[in-house]
Amino acid sequence: MLALHATWDIDRLHLWTESSVLPPNVPPVRGRPPKRPKPRPHPFALSGDDLHDEIEIVFGQRPSRIERRTLRLPATRRGPLPSPWLIREDYMPDEATGLLPWDVETLAFDPCAALDLLLDLPAHPPHGVAFGSSLRFWIETAKLSLEIVAREQFAPTVRAGKGVWVPVIDEEYSERVRILSIAQPPICRALSQSAGESTEDEDPSPHELVMSFIENTVDAFVRQSLETTDLLPPRRGRPTKVDPLPRQFLRAITTEDPSIDAPAEALASFSDEMTAWLDQLRPATPNAPFRTCFRLEPPSCPEDEDRWMVRFLLQARDDRSLLVPVEEVWKTRSETVTFLKRSFKNPQEQLLADLGRATQVFPLIERSLQTACPLGLELKTEQAYSFLRQSAPLLEQNGFGVLLPPWWEKPGARIGLKLKLKDPLDESGRAISKGIFGLKSIVDYDWEVAIGDGTLTEAEFRELTYLKVPLVQVRGKWVELRTEDIETAIEFFEERREGGEMTLKDAMLLGLEAEGQREEQGLPVVGVEAESRIGDILKSLSGKSKIKTVNTPPAFEGVLRPYQVKGLSWLKYLHRLGLGACLADDMGLGKTIELIAFLLHERESQDKPAPTLLICPMSVVGNWQKEVEHFAPSLEVMVHHGAQRLTDRDFAEAAEEHDLIVTTYATAQRDEAALSTVHWEHVVLDEAQNIKNPGAKQTRAIKKIGAGHKIALTGTPVENRLSELWSIMDFLNPGYLGSARGFRKDFALPIEKYRNEERADMLRRITQPFILRRLKTDPAIIDDLPEKVETKVYTSLTPEQASLYGAVVADMLDKIKSLEGIERKGLVLATLTRLKQICNHPALFLQDGSPLDRRSGKLIRLEEMLEEVLAAGDKALIFTQFAGMGAMLQHHLQEKLGCETLFLYGGTPKKKRDDMIQRFQSAGPPLFVLSLKAGGFGLNLTAANYVFHFDRWWNPAVEDQATDRVFRIGQQKNVFSNKFVCTGTLEERIDQMIEEKKKLADAVIGTGEAWLTELSTEDLREVLTLSRSAVGTGD
Amino acid sequence: MANGYWGYYKPAKPKEVKDGIKAKSKRGTIGEKWWSKRWIGVLKSFNMGARLGRGRAYARKGQVISIDVQNGIVEAKVQGVRSRPYDIEIQLTPIAGDDWDKVIEAMASKAIFAAKLLSGEMPTDIEDAFAEAGVSLFPKTRKDLDTDCSCPDWANPCKHIAAVYYLLAEQFDDDPFLIFKLRGRTKEEIIDALRVRRAQATGDTKEMLDDVPVDDIRPLEECLDSFWDAGDALDAIVVDPAPPVVENAVLRRLGEAPFSIGKANLASFLPKAYEVIGRTARQKASGELDEERYWDDQEGQGCRMNLM
Secondary structure (H helix, E strand, C coil): CCEEEEECCCCCCEEEEECCCCCCCCCCCCCCCCCCCCCEEEEECCCCCHHHHHHHHHHHCCCEEEEEEEEEEEECCEEEEECCCCCCCCCCCCCCCCCEEEEEEEECCCHHHHHHHHHHHHCCCCCCEEEHHHHHHHHHHHHHHHHHCCCEEEEEEEEECCEEEEEEECHHHHHHHHHHHHHHHHHCCECCCCCCCCCCHHEEEECHHHHHHHHHHHHHHHHHCCCCCCCCCCCCCCCCCCCCHHHHHHHHHHCCCCCCCCCCHHHHHHHHHHHHHHHHHHHCCCCCCCCEEEEEECCCCHHHCCCCCEEEEEECCCCCCCCCEHHHHHHHCCCEEEEEEEEEEEEEHHHHHHHHHHHCCCCCCCHCCCCCCCCCCCCCCHHHHHEEEHHHHHHHHHHCCEEECCCCCCHHHCCEEEEEEEEEEECCECCCCCCCCCCCCCEEEEEEECCCCCCCHHHHHHHHHHCCCCEEEECEEEEEHHHHHHHHHHHHHHHHCCCEEEHHHHHHHHCEEEECCCECCEEEEEEEECCCCHHHHHHCCCCCCCCCCCCCCCCCCCCHHHHHHHHHHHHHHHHCCCCCCEEEECCCCCCCHHHHHHHHHHHHHHHCCEEEEECCHHHHHHHHHHHHHHCCCCCCEECCCCCCCHHHHHHHHHHHHHCCEEHHHHHHCHHHHHHHCCCCCEEEECCCCHHCCCCCCCHHHHHHHCCCEEECCCCCCCCCCCHHHHHHHHHHHHCCCCCCCHCCCCHHHHHCCCCCHHHHHHHHHHHHHHHCCCCCCHHHHHHHHHEEEEEEEECCEEHHHHHHHHHHHHHHHHHHHHHHHHHHHHHCCCHHHHHHHHCEEEEEHHHCCCCCCCHHHHHHHHHHHHHHHHHHCCCCEECCCCCCHHHHHHHHHHHCCCCCEEEEEECCHHHHHHHHHHHHHHCCCCCEEEEEHHHCCCCCCCCCCCEEECCCCCCHHHHHHHCCCCCCCCCCCCEEEEEEECCCCCHHHHHHHHHHHHHHHHCCCCCHHHHCCCCCCCHHHHCCCCCCHECCCCC | CCCCCCCCCCCCCCCCCCEEECCCCCCCCCCCHHHHHHHHHHHHHCCCCHHHHHHHHHHHHEEEEEEEEEEEEEEEEECCCCCCCCCEEEEEECHHHHHHHHHHHHHHCCCHHHHHHCCCCCCHHHHHHHHCCCCCCCCCCCCHHHEEEEECCCCCCCCHHHHHHHHHHHHHHCCHHHHHHHCCCHHHHHHHHHHCCCCHHHHCCCCCCCHHCCCCCHHHHHHHHCCCCCCCCHCCCCCCCCCCCCHHHHHHHHCCCCCCCCCCCCHHHHHHHHHHHHHHHHHHHHHCCCCCCCCCCCHHHHCCCCCC
16 A cells, blocks of 8 residues: 655655555664764655656646655664554554654655645545645645635735735634644654755744745646736837836736846835835734724614714724723823733824724725824715625724624525425315425425515515615614615516425425525525425424334334334335435444335335335345345345346346345346336335445446335445435435536535535535434434344355355265264364355465455455444454454455554464554554454453454354453443354354254353264255355355 | 027037936826925926926936936936036935934824835825924925036026926836935835834834744654644634635735836736636636546546555
8 A cells, every 4th residue: 555645845745655565674774873864765665656657547647757855754773664554564563763864756746736736636545545644734735725816815026036926814814824834744844954964943844834835836826827817908109128017027927937027126126115015914913912993883873874883992812802992092191001901002003003004995994084083983874885895804804803783794684585385286275285206296385575584575675775775774673785686686576476386306405404595596595484294394304393103013023123113214204205215324223124124014004015126235135135034024035146047027027026126236237227127116225335436337327227216225424425425315316416516516525625514514404304324322322222232244155155165065075974983073173164264265265375355255244344334433353263364354454444453363472462452442443353262351442342253153152252352341332243144154054053052041052063073974964065045146 | 519608599409319218208297196296396386487398308208318316316317419418416405314203203103104105105194294393305495406417508407407307206106205215215214214113103013924923843853753643623624715705805905006007007907817816716626627537537546556
């Protein structure tokens, strides 16, 4: 894997990379370390050429060049320590002995290319790549640069004789720059300024680095944006030899070449004047304890509707609620005064200076400055409006305090629309009670123009507009009348007296979004009122009223926990409304049995519903069969999968005769045409994150399969993965979230890239009706849930596993005839071990070091489940009885899941063992593989709340003891134990026996495998031979 | 040394100058701003008659070869009819140091002076500030103005002086501080003095925003334990690339630039730039500039790197 780092050097960004496949060490230097060590090549940093190729593959072609830099990194005598993101198996945690200089080859980007790269990087790095903290740091800083430009907070000036653009860093930006500087990881300062000679004073500070980055990238971005814009006016008259300075300056700030050609003296004076001009943007006296503050006060009595007042005040900088009237300032005679325990020098002068500065953006002030001791100034309504719209924000940017009336910019203080959603009426005028099915159902609506709290009739509204003022008082409250709003409202009155129709989809979007968030024809929708049925639906869907609970279907063989009954009822409710549903409960809460119960319920309340198609990963097909068999034996299940599966008509006919058809994603893609010929009551996706790539062929094929209703099951936190969320919603309720492109612009980018809370909140509100997600940590769930939830995970063998398994059994049966006594016993025991190895992984049996991916049903399922564990930020233990398997798991999981995985076995030295346990229990790696013998008892590993038993032990007490590493004092969460069982194999047989014996006396079964050796050959054949259901073909 | 005896006057065309300084104004008055007009007004009060018009014509034709404004003195060369250009000196009685201090004091007491001057405007009541110190910014009487020209004309000021005088007015338009320079203080001296006064008035000015105090930085050598750690704040920084609240906010705050191109102020060329740039950045932020790869290419992005 690769760990990507970034460093900023004066005017360019350098990327460099550690690679886990390069050797970790350098040859040791003999003798005493030199006082000033010479830089040596970094042993595991990628070469410039390789780095260039990698970046091109993953992030596309970008203009860059290869350079070489020296970095001071924590190191021992053996070499630099890898960064925390580089997972190396051969890495032994080591204390750094100090900083040593290392040469790395870098990919250097000019400011513009650097900004592009940083802004384009995906939120989650692709597989096999990790972003180091330095890269993440510059990504965040790049976003700030972009914001500065987007908000047009930059200005042209002359620096070092060149025409450049500089960011305008006001108080608020300066605070964010400060926060960024504090958060900067030290690695960002690792660049040696001059090889070996660096001294501390030369090193740029975090703040200097951030400012240098922002200044360079802002200037570069601005220049690039102006590439095709010509600001210069056409020249009149004869051309002069050298352009006058202002003309040259304009060219210098708009083209690639920033230079200005002029005699040094002229340039210097030009530069001085430009700087002086720009100095006006400096905040007024940022360090005084008080700043000047302007407070707009609406007319105090109705008779004086046109008399607004801007009052001058002093506002304490450290506590903005402390205000001093300027009368106090004018009264004082001494140089220093004390207001509110803050001493303040020359307040009169500062106030005057501030008022003078304020005239630039609030020219009306000049009028008030004609008096000796101005307290404020009066404004007419028009002027007050212009103050609110224009001057106030500018005064704020200039660093002044501004206090505006509380109603300003609030949703109610503007013209808006109020919608009234109505139930559709039949011919006789009665509300139609049926008719809502699916998002395309039609809903009638009326509307009214709303201002403030109330609504207005057309006459009232017109009366207001005759006043022709931008601010009016309606029922005692001030309201803004924008010209464009008035025009739209009049159009509304003229064109839509009658109201209209909209789809349920639009009604839902309007009803669910926050007030004033959505605009309809240019006017904000300030309220939605819904009549009985529509209102009930909206209330139920948004969780404001409860959905009617249904009873557990009698045919269900088991007990549903209360939250599972709720899940069942919810599925039923959404189905009735024809709305696709995503059940996204945490792993272990029982989504599978909720769906099974739902299918049973449907069969009780409805006469022979059409069959349901369930699409799931290969790795859980067996599990579904098992669960249905266990909880709902009355359901007819057909697995559609493998070479012998039915085709075309045969399939369609067989499907009609079953309740549930289980197929895999790969098969569904291949057989899309055949699957589409059947009328499905539901299409259900299990592990719905499999369709997270909207562009993937599989996703597109699966979305084509039609159904009356759609359900998605997933345990990953969909709300955090927006492309996945969109794709799942697109499957469930096509069109509801709009196009992929629009969704990306409106939600994915603002939320994932810019952490826009408002957008995230709105997305949560509009998707919430379709997603039921209960967390295992929800208080309501915890009460329902036992502290320890044990689940068996049934998986199938891959064809490779099955053929190996068959061969080993056949081989044994062949040999056993000629053996007796000890030899016979030995063969049986050896065979048992081999079969268990094969169930775990072919490579464990073959011992050939071959690659592991996609060859073991268990391993595939384990990866899937661990992904959910990691996504939820949880930690897990994985127990196996084979040390060899443990090593393979560690290697494979690190590689596949990209997170460090610990491994403890009998041969682990005590010091290392303690170190691992300590790391796991603190913030360290989230996955811990343990051999059952070495880790099964004594240890305290309560940081984990998931336990996976990768293979079975004959003695359940041993398994329980292992599970108890997690389930013991100090455990704060519910514990989920998952026991893996390969269906149709020896493992399942063993599991059945354990269960039966458990039922008898809950007693311990013998002491292992000895009893098996006593079985007759016939019995052995029966116990060991693979049953037909065991194998799944490659998925 | 030809034509100079009483009563004989032969109007002669002055020699043409190649790169002379030409007045920008082609007709009408020279000097647009009120303070330049005020300056010309002083010249007019000297009752120069026709010489004034001839001086203006000289200024427009480009007869003035060079003007050099020093503290309290202007040195210029003007090409007349003779082959050698005439040397001209215009001297203003410098304002004494203590008087300047008083003027600065008066200017510092009202913010409006400094603010306007820095943005290239002469505050309208600037003369009050001088009056308060008992002096006058513009020369009041002939005595305040000492002019000299090497031409044979007996009249002083002569047309050459007038030409220089006009061109000075235009320079004042662009840079009002030149007037102060003529009275003995350069722009830098005034700004510095005002800054000092203002600093006295408001405390420390050294700390501008560019050098906000940053919390103590540990030397890299002491960061071994946290070498790769970013602060938690990194994940909490919110960025909102939204449009500006007020259009052209920065330009409004800046006001007119101290320079013009042709007749238009430099700042008037910039709104278009802000609009284009801001829009580009917002498009970039909203993903409108990206190629179509977000949704379709994810399968590609999932591919593993070569070197693992």
